[in-house]
Amino acid sequence: MADDRSDLELVRQFQAGDESAFNQLVLRYQEKVYWVARRFVTDHEGADDVTQEVFVKAYESLKEFRGDSSLYTWLYRIAVNLALNAVRKRKVREFFRMDEMYDVIDGGTEQPDEALERREERSLIEQAIERLPKKQKAVFLLRYYEEMPYEEIAKVLNTSIGGLKANYFHAVKKIQEYLQRAHGSR
Amino acid sequence: MRMDHVDSLLPDYLTGFLEEELRKGVDEHLRRCNRCRQQERSLREVLLRIAQEPSPIVPDGYFAALLPRIRARLEDRRAWRPSWTPVVARIGAPLAVAILIFAIALHLEFRYPSTQSESETNPLHLIAKEISAEELQRVLADQLSRQPLLETTVDPETIQQQVIRALAADLELSARSQSPSIIFGNGVSVSESLNELSEAELQTLLRLLEERSIL
Numbered sequence: 001m002a003d004d005r006s007d008l009e010l011v012r013q014f015q016a017g018d019e020s021a022f023n024q025l026v027l028r029y030q031e032k033v034y035w036v037a038r039r040f041v042t043d044h045e046g047a048d049d050v051t052q053e054v055f056v057k058a059y060e061s062l063k064e065f066r067g068d069s070s071l072y073t074w075l076y077r078i079a080v081n082l083a084l085n086a087v088r089k090r091k092v093r094e095f096f097r098m099d100e101m102y103d104v105i106d107g108g109t110e111q112p113d114e115a116l117e118r119r120e121e122r123s124l125i126e127q128a129i130e131r132l133p134k135k136q137k138a139v140f141l142l143r144y145y146e147e148m149p150y151e152e153i154a155k156v157l158n159t160s161i162g163g164l165k166a167n168y169f170h171a172v173k174k175i176q177e178y179l180q181r182a183h184g185s186r
Numbered sequence: 187m188r189m190d191h192v193d194s195l196l197p198d199y200l201t202g203f204l205e206e207e208l209r210k211g212v213d214e215h216l217r218r219c220n221r222c223r224q225q226e227r228s229l230r231e232v233l234l235r236i237a238q239e240p241s242p243i244v245p246d247g248y249f250a251a252l253l254p255r256i257r258a259r260l261e262d263r264r265a266w267r268p269s270w271t272p273v274v275a276r277i278g279a280p281l282a283v284a285i286l287i288f289a290i291a292l293h294l295e296f297r298y299p300s301t302q303s304e305s306e307t308n309p310l311h312l313i314a315k316e317i318s319a320e321e322l323q324r325v326l327a328d329q330l331s332r333q334p335l336l337e338t339t340v341d342p343e344t345i346q347q348q349v350i351r352a353l354a355a356d357l358e359l360s361a362r363s364q365s366p367s368i369i370f371g372n373g374v375s376v377s378e379s380l381n382e383l384s385e386a387e388l389q390t391l392l393r394l395l396e397e398r399s400i401l
């Protein structure tokens with residue numbers, strides 16, 4: 001399935017109405033986009049949904065893509081934003097779920113809370129990453145797992161490059177402290 | 187090479203991502219600085235643990251089947267849009283926020299029957315009034331533990347304000363995605379609830395939206 005066309009060539013061809021060029025872009029970037037999403041939202045179903053949404057959104061906005069940044073950076077930016085959104089939506093859902101949990105407690109009827117159980121199963125590392133402030137989390141995931149250069153991270157997060165290294169350090173430090181606390185409380 | 191403490195270089199140093207010259211500088215600093223050496227040791231330990239985490243599992247054949255599913259979703263979206271767009275165009279994304287707020291309000295009102303008629307007309311007011319400070323604190327603590335976007339405080343009144351702000355921020359972001367699959371409690375999506383709302387309810391929501399500057 002080798003395709004020599006550059007990203008920009010594919011984009012131009014898609015903009016000119018060639019649907020198969022879009023398919024090529026999906027095949028080229030689907031794994032990268034999926035893995036970013038997976039790191040942020042952690043479960044496969046959530047990551048799958050975000051991945052599909054990234055390409056739906058890309059399909060709709062590629063017409064305006066000028067090529068100022070690389071397509072790779074552009075897609076990552078969409079992916080990170082949608083993934084952060086997905087995490088936030090989940091928090092709202094959990095707000096309701098937590099509410100229902102209180103009802104159960106109030107009513108005295110025992111009922112296992114699936115969401116809570118699932119959370120317990122998550123590894124300490126995952127829990128620690130989940131608790132990081134948004135920017136530190138994004139910098140950590142993009143730097144550690146994606147091995148992205150700081151210049152690229154700055155573009156993806158739409159921020160200046162200064163302070164990104166410090167964000168990365170603080171993220172790792174917080175993960176360490178979380179693990180330490182978790183072990184201490186056992 | 188003279189350097190301050192090398193904290194922010196350590197993660198890249200430990201994962202082998204520092205250019206030669208910086209790496210030598212860090213080596214040099216670590217030889218002289220006990221503090222940074224300790225820091226390096228503890229970070230090394232945690233990075234090792236992170237590296238030992240097993241990779242998440244992706245179902246077999248997932249990527250091979252992804253493109254057709256994305257194509258199908260694009261088709262769905264195109265087929266579905268005409269019936270949805272007029273509503274969106276008329277009221278806009280803020281409605282999603284309003285519905286979510288409204289849903290929370292209904293949900294809470296159901297749980298905490300209101301005796302004040304004033305609070306019935308303003309869901310946010312109702313949220314602030316009807317939940318005990320203790321409960322709000324739990325909600326906030328839950329939010330904080332996952333994503334500390336807010337400052338911690340022990341004053342119950344400001345906790346109420348903070349929860350409202352936190353929720354509003356959450357909801358606003360959800361709405362901005364303009365996705366048809368914005369989901370709230372009980373798995374009901376906004377697009378579904380749009381269809382269920384009567385014209386009068388829509389009017390009420392719009393009025394509430396206008397009254398509230400935070401949205």
Ligand SMILES: [Zn+2]
Pocket residue numbers: 190191192215219220221222223
């Ligand atoms: Zn030092």
